Amino acid sequence: MNGNLGLPQIQEYLCKVHGIDPADVGRFLYAYQDAQAVAHVFRVAASLDSMVVGEPQITGQVKDAYARARKCGAIGPVLSQLFDRALAAAKRVRTETAVGESAVSVSFAAVELARKIFGSLEDKVVMLVGAGETAELAARHLVSNGVKTVFVANRTYERAVRLAQEFGGSAVHFDRLAQELRRVDIVITSTGAPHYLIDPITVQECIRVRRHRPLFFIDIAVPRDVDPAVHQIGDVYLYDIDDLQSVVEANLKEREKEAEVAEKIISEEVFKFWGWLEARDAVPVIVSLRQWAEEIRSRELEKALQQLGPLSERDRRTVEILTTSIVNKLLHTPIVNLKDSGEKVGERGHYLKVVRHLFGLGRKEESS
Amino acid sequence: MSLPLVYYGIILLCYLVGSVSHWVYLSSRRRELMTLGMAAVITGFGFQTVLLAVRTLRWGRVPLTNFYEWMTFFSWAMILLYLLVYGRYRLRALGAFVVPMAFLALAIVGITPHDVTEFFPALDSVWLSLHIFFSFLGNAAFALTFGVGIMYLFQQGQLKSKKLGSLYFRLPSLEILDQLNYRSLMSGFPLLTLGLVMGSLWSLHVKGTILWDLARVLPQVVSWAIYAFLFVGRLGMGWRGKRAALGSVIGFVVVVLGYAHCGERADGFFRGDAGGVSGKPAADPRSGGRGHFVDLQPGGNLRSCLERKSGTASNSGVPV
Structure with missing residues (x-):
């Protein structure tokens, strides 16, 4: 350059x-x-x-x-x-x-886990309990991954209604949480409650009614909304924010x-592209190398023919063929090597530079 | 080396390559490995299909007459089911369980001292052939259930322990695994039942009783009972998930142990060693002094099968 x-x-x-x-x-x-x-x-x-x-x-x-x-x-x-x-x-x-492939944000990690548990999310029901940025984001990701039904529960019912409208879902009364658990598959909690909202006994009963269809809790609240003991129940999966964080780290x-x-x-x-680029550069060099040789050949041939005096047509042709074949034979190997891409990136580029320099190819073009 | 033996070697090699590539794929996820693995499995399956087809055409019946043929058919059926499931679910991880089982089923023939040219005339019976055909087809479905069950337990274990290793990414969702468990159980159980019914019919016809050899019949009945239990549990009581997965894993282990136990006896029995149990052993002088059980069409059947035997005995190695 x-x-x-x-x-x-x-x-x-x-x-x-x-x-x-x-x-x-x-x-x-x-x-x-x-x-x-x-x-x-x-x-x-x-x-x-x-x-x-x-x-x-x-x-x-x-x-x-x-x-x-x-x-x-x-x-x-x-x-x-x-x-x-x-x-x-x-x-x-x-x-x-x-x-x-793997999720590198908490909300995506939650979606990925849901997919590993439920497969297709098309017919799954999500319940969002409380509101928080990460929780809403997770719910949004779930919806964009196929979830069609979203329930929203909030201490203030009006807030739940407003949020539900955003997801095209429906609001649920906060005190009916335990009953609603039975018809949902994924629960995202992020309330500011100082104590557990969901306890193992409720979930145990719920999973029995659900005939062991899996239930996935995503607890983003600090302090926790879901009792960690819930995770011990068969077919129930509880991931809190710390768990999701470590999933993200593992994914990274x-x-x-x-x-x-x-x-x-x-x-x-990159190697393939560089080969293409250099092959492209090689063509003009090869052409000018041939031109350069041809010019010398024809010039010298002209001189020699003048010195030799009148020749028969046959002798003249013999001398012409002689010069042509000397030039071709001399140039054959260098040209074949210039066409070859070499073993390393930039190898042929280097040779092209050398050839231009040694035969003064560039300078002549510039002067003309 | 005879051609059939070459075939056997090629198929065995294909399934070995297939098994190893599937396993390495699980831990490394190199796509080229998966391509190699699938190519090996499909090549092996192709050869095996040709082998089975040629045998069927040449002998004019299903090639299920000796230990070698049972195992060939069994491994073929497992690979067939794997390829079908693969076509539907693209479930590469399943191959890591099914292909090694198909390989082992075939390899076992090579390492046990069985005369593969041997032909058990007792098995030239429609009922008994169907019994074996359906039983092995059912068991191939259960082999799949077993693989799927192991995968379920692995995946669930990871989700429960919250330690997500590389297997977590390779294995499919619990839902899909459970669905596959359900489907293979639902197809395997009727097949196994049909197999058992055919066996009982043959037994009743030839022996006059179903329980002619308790040690041989019991493992079959026990494995049938386990799968019946699972079948009813899934269908009637809504069992699913871990319980179903664990049940199918245990069920298959019992099946394998049962066959390992009665395989030897079955071999002995079909050679005629168990002649003293009951029934009507038909000792034919042309069979070299060994008694054979014959049923349905005693005379013609035995002769024809002996003729077939003498025809193939001249080829050393595995008859096609």
Whole structure:
């Protein structure tokens, strides 16, 4: 690369658009070149460069940015190929590894547990007891994962009605909690009650009536709303906020493991892309190498023919064939090697540079 | 080496590769391993299907006449059910339990000293063939129930202990496992019952009594009773979840122990050693002095089967 990548200009532009002082922003910026830049695009698109690896939103953002740049006409053939391949690699990572599979937030972890217990959530009934940000979020995730029926119970009935409307569910009177337990599958509690709202005896009776269909409690309240002893009852699962937190931690570890596999996939894809890029660069070099040789050949042939004087047609052709075959034989191996992609990223790029330099190929183009 | 023996080796190898890949998949989740595992299982299954089809066509009846054939059929049926469930549920983890069982069923033939060319003429009976056919088909369904039950217990154990290992991610939901347990129990139990009825009919016809050999009949009756208990429990009393899973695991262990126990006796019996029990042992001079039980069409049947035997005996190794 020719040193000036226009980095200061880009930085200046970004600061101007967003109204930031360049001095503040400088230490957060970094720049990559060549193969490193390509690898970075691939890693970002596959969400391996994120704080939480494997977040699918990142791939979406890369996709959006690419679409916008294309609309503005800022995408040339190389960038187009780069982003197409990076997004394809991201897809490969998503399908071939479990890097984006496990939940990394408390509310998603609750949904994931519900899916492991109930399978499909389509016909399941959720009851939200009390209101809190995480609890509401968990309920929202459950609804977006197929749950159709939501009951809401709250100390203040009006609040329950309001929240129920949001979920398209129905409000339940707080003092009927024990009875309502019988017809729900998932209970999310997050009240400010100082004591347990749900005790083992109630749940035991409830599970008997339900004929041992599983019951899942998600207790987000601190202090707890559900007596921990409830978890000891067969077919009852109680996860409190601490449990969910440790599930999230376990999932993060699982993601890290999967990320190692993903990195391998990414380096494969980067290597393939780099091969494509260099093959693209190799063509003009090979063409100008041939041109250069041909020019010398025809010039020298002309000179020699003048010195030799009149020749028979047959002799003239013999000399021509002689020069042509010398040139072809000399160039054969170098050209074959330039067409080959080499073993490492950047290897062929290096040879192309060397060939240009040794034969003075670039300079001639520039002067002409 | 004879062709059938080569087939046997290929199938065995396929199921071994399938078992190992399924197991490693459970702990590592490498997709290529799963592809390899499925390819191996399908190849083995293909060879086994051809083997069974050729035997059926050549002999004109279901190949269920000796220990080797029973086990071949049993492992074939297990793989068939696994592939069917896989097609419906994409339940890869199930293979980690079913494929090794299919492998073991086949391998057991190789390590026990059974003459695979041996043909038990007593088994050339429609009733007895059907008895074995339905029993093994039912037991293949129970093998599936067993695998699903183990998976359920694993998954539930993880959810209850709140320690979610990598198996938690590989295993399906409790609901799906319970549903599969229900379905395989509902299909296995009628098959086993049908098998038992056929066996009893044969027994009544030939021996004049059902309880002609208590030690042999008892394990079958006990395993039938366990599954009947489970069947009624699930259907009538709404049993599900852990209880159903545990029941199916115990039931299958009893079945395997029962067969291990009576397998030897059955072998001896069908050779004619148990001739003194009761019934009408038909000692045929052409069978080399060994008594054989014959029923339904004594003369013609025995002759035809002996002819078949002499026809295949010249091929060393496993007859096709």
